[in-house]
Amino acid sequence: MTPNIAPKGSRSELRNRARMLVSCPDQPGIVAAVSRFLFEHEANIVQSDQYTIDPEGGMFYIRLEFDLDNLDARRDQLKTEFAKVADRFSMEWTINRAGRKKRLAIFVSKEDHALLELLWQWQAGDLEAEIAMVISNHNDLRGLVESFGIPYHHIPVTADTKAEAERSQLELVVDKVDAVVLARYMQIISPKFIEHFANRIINIHHSFLPAFVGGKPYAQAYNRGVKIIGATAHYVTEELDGGPIIEQDVQRVSHRDNVDDLKRIGRHIERIVLARAVSWHVEDRVIVHGNKTVVFN
Incomplete structure (x- = not known):
């Protein structure tokens, strides 16, 4: 065991990557609305996972990772504007920086x-x-x-x-x-x-x-x-x-x-x-x- 050694590996490649978690009642248009929002804000989706409990009246869950240039400076504005999309679909959601441990x-x-x-x-x-x-x-x-x-x-x-x-x-x-x-x-x-x-x-x-x-x-x-x-x-x-x-x-x-x-x-x-x-x-x-x-x- 080597003492006083922190984990190795730079996270600079993740400095502009964010993770979005969403849960909301299942309904048509959720994925399209989220994807369109990120596209319009020049974000590039690099990973997407989704799950529905029941397409008829169940809950829908999605996890996205996306890259956005100058993320630190734009994240607050991104959250403010995404709130409008979230309200339309009654979403509970978070957006977190992947580069922050x-x-x-x-x-x-x-x-x-x-x-x-x-x-x-x-x-x-x-x-x-x-x-x-x-x-x-x-x-x-x-x-x-x-x-x-x-x-x-x-x-x-x-x-x-x-x-x-x-x-x-x-x-x-x-x-x-x-x-x-x-x-x-x-x-x-x-x-x-x-x-x-x-x-x-x-x-x-x-x-x-x-x-x-x-x-x-x-x-x-x-x-x-x-x-x-x-x-x-x-x-x-x-x-x-x-x-x-x-x-x-x-x-x-x-x-x-x-x-x-x-x-x-x-x-x-x-x-x-x-x-x-x-x-x-x-x-x-x-x-x-x-x-x-x-x-x-």
Whole structure:
């Protein structure tokens, strides 16, 4: 492991590229209207993905990447003028610069496997994000994190100090990061905290939700005698382990596997599932509608 090395690779080729996400009631003319708008504003569409739940009364989703000369100077005007198109079709939409890496705060406890996968992918340049900080209720992983040149903040959490700890956490992250990643943080996030990061807090839960919600899911799975275990990355909402699911994966197990075996097998699933979900989020590949997601991967 080489310390203090940030991901390599220039993003200058993306300085004029933007990503557009749109969701709206399905109806004729949506793609034509969006494409015509971008053409009239001299933008060149380089990628387009779309999906409809039901052409008759369902929802329509589209993800576009386009290049536009002098994007930084023209983006605000582009948004203002696109709002007229969006109003006509009752769209929910965003336009984000592809060349700007989203800033992440990673929350951890004592286990390092999910965190390490993110750090390795970041170091290799495979995670298109900036890891702004790691926040933990324990000091165990400080040396590991700081070896990557990433700030580490230790904020202890107890039942009596939880509210104070969250205030300290919010001071560190509000208006300073774009998303929060719970890499086996093992603490329940309060509704007040969630309000600041709606659909921007990604958690990894060590079961194939909706099975085995809550604590000790591997013990629950063992007691139930399951033949498949899994992990689920989802956005955090006030409902415990009930937020919109971004990614899941599974692996077969057998009666020969005890709880410790399930945990060992599960750690590999957790790290891969979380890394995929975070990558898709920072690349603007996820649209949330209600308690579901559409993921253009």
